[in-house]
Amino acid sequence: MKHLLTAAMPRDEAIALLDLAEDMHQIQDRELKKLPALRGRTVVNLFFEDSTRTRSSFEIAGKWLSADVINVSGKGSSASKGESLRDTGLTIAAMGVDGVVVRSGASGAPALLAEWIGRPVINAGDGTHEHPTQALLDAFALRRRIHGDAARGRALDGVRVAIVGDIAHSRVARSNALLLPALGAEVTLVGPAAFLPVPAADGTRLGLRAETSLDAVIDEQPDALMLLRVQLERQAGKVAPSAGEYITGWSLTDERLARLGGAAIMHPGPMNRGLELSSRAADADASTVLAQVTAGVSVRMAVLYSLLASTTEASR
Amino acid sequence: MTAPRTVLGPDEIARALTRIAHEILEANQGPDDLVLLGIPTRGAHLAQRLADRLTGITGIDFSARVGALDVTMHRDDLRGRPTRASQPTRIPADGIDDRVVVLVDDVLYSGRTIRAALDALADLGRPRAVRLAVLVDRGHRELPIRADSVGKNLPSARTEHVSILLEEVDGRDAVTIESAGATGEAGAA
Incomplete structure (x- = not known):
């Protein structure tokens, strides 16, 4: 799995992701909610649409895996000054981030971004298309x-x-x-x-x-x-x-x-x-x-881990 | 590639585990505060077997003092290898604070799995002491780590592949060694 753009996936892959989320879920019972798996990785939450729960859920998931998580919202960013999705994506990629979580009102935006920026993209909701x-x-x-x-x-x-x-x-x-x-x-x-x-x-x-x-x-x-x-x-x-x-x-x-x-x-x-x-x-x-809501954090930890932990081609 | 050579059979594995159980009790001067945590997959089964033996020897029920510790998220090779699947962690209800935790694994090799286990353990609590019991020590340590109890010291070349087969996973008990070529989970441990 290189990106998560759609929920259409083989049964085995879905079960494996849910199983991984099941192991991640155990962190909920712990006093120390931190795993080192994504230490040194940077994830950008690029949200062109308002969202509280999905954005914070991804943020918590990334942080519990020790990734650095940065939030960029559509409002107040250069997107509101007319910058294109492609330029915004390439700009963020050029800063050296390892993965991008994107929410957009435009169906298909995450798929385009994935083509353009050459690193893992996670669809956090695009228009009336998928979540x-x-x-x-x-x-x-x-x-x-x-x-x-x-x-x-x-x-x-x-x-x-x-x-x-x-x-x-x-x-x-x-x-x-x-x-x-x-x-x-x-x-x-x-x-x-x-x-x-x-x-x-x-x-x-x-x-x-x-x-x-x-x-x-x-x-x-x-x-x-x-x-x-x-x-x-x-x-x-x-x-x-x-x-x-x-x-x-x-x-x-x-x-x-x-x-x-x-x-x-x-x-x-x-x-x-x-x-x-x-x-x-x-x-x-x-x-x-x-x-x-609780499951959301565990599932997003599983997705972030699956896409970002390994940098070898064999896993992609 | 030569055919795998059997180094330990079922009886020898059983005797080794019994001896390790006695060694654990002797080193701890009794069963007080002992908790066994096996590293999945095969280490967790070995921990369960050791717990059964300790129950038999001491008459104290060890079923609530055995668990599994997955170390996947703490490994130092996540980046360079294909994505690793995780296994469930099961910690006894009373936790590990101030306990003597015996980590149990099938093969001790580079020591990196145990290094990851020590980190994983530190995130879960503060044991009074941590010990290590392994079925096979095949040498080639890359870190300053050693086992307190060893079932069998098995000098091996790095090119050789050591496999631990357990009834619970593989349908039979055996330790085998073969020269390069084959792949398997146990040998990578």
Whole structure:
């Protein structure tokens, strides 16, 4: 693995990354949270879009591995003075950094950067395209919830996951739609028709089953319900439901929570309480929201280690 | 490349481990504060076997005093080699502070794995003392490190390859040596 641009990866590679993250996860229980594996490496967090949790998660991950981590945000950098992505990337590379974590509103920006700067690039979310570390941390949190301490080496075979919300515009949904099925999970996409991706010739969307009725999917008793952040303000002028319509049809309300059974309640954050899910659902025992955040650090440590620890060609 | 020559068979390995268990107790003047930490993969299995023997000898249950210490993140050759996979670390619930930690590994060679283990240990706590027990010492140290207990001193050429096979991993117990060519995890340790 030379870069992490997409969550599309072979099953073995995904399991190996999750296993590595499992070992990294042990650092959470330690007083001294520092491993020397990336000592002397420099990682730049290049964020052209606002982000608190993803950026700080990468920053903590890098620092716990002893890398030097520098944050460069779009605002206040030369990008706001009109510098191109290529020039910004080459400038940062010229300072001698070993890897770049990039978030951009432009789908495909990390892939271009990877071509230009000749060192490892990690996609921390690009437009409506992908957010691979989010999918990895979702898979990690789900695998842990199901298998507990025996999670190492396991996949998600037969685990039924419903992803609910604005699937078409969600990079989180897209990356999960690639990764979870590769691990054996059965994924159903759920949302208003206007939020579902365009169907392929065989009727599947992103190669997966899609449903418009959340109630029907809840009746199937899935193992996990992944609720996406809904940004109705972004949908102005489109054939999108109002907030009221969305809550009626697709929110995890108290009433739906009561029918959910033992399903894990997942959310990538930040949550809109009362919109994607009720406050009670957000704080339920079945909610994995905070476990996902913790998993994020471990998964990003695994990714940084995999891409930056070795400098030999054989590992790339 | 010659065929591997068996240096230790199952009975000899068993006797060596029994002797090491007695040596550990004698050096420590009893079982107090002893904790065994094996270095994965095979060192962890050897630590478990030593713990079983110590339980048998002393009548004290050692199952909560044995664990595994992965040293991958502390190695000094991460940069120059293909990315190494890690293994789980399992530290006894009571920790290692003020304990006598016996590190257990299959082969002692350059000493670099043990150097990494000492660093990894320092991040986890402050043992009263650290000892080292290995099944095979094949020489060629690159650091000032020596073992307190050795199952078998095995003079070898650097070009030779020493393999430790254990029932738990390999389906049988044996120590073999062969001239260059073959690759394996144990010989690199």
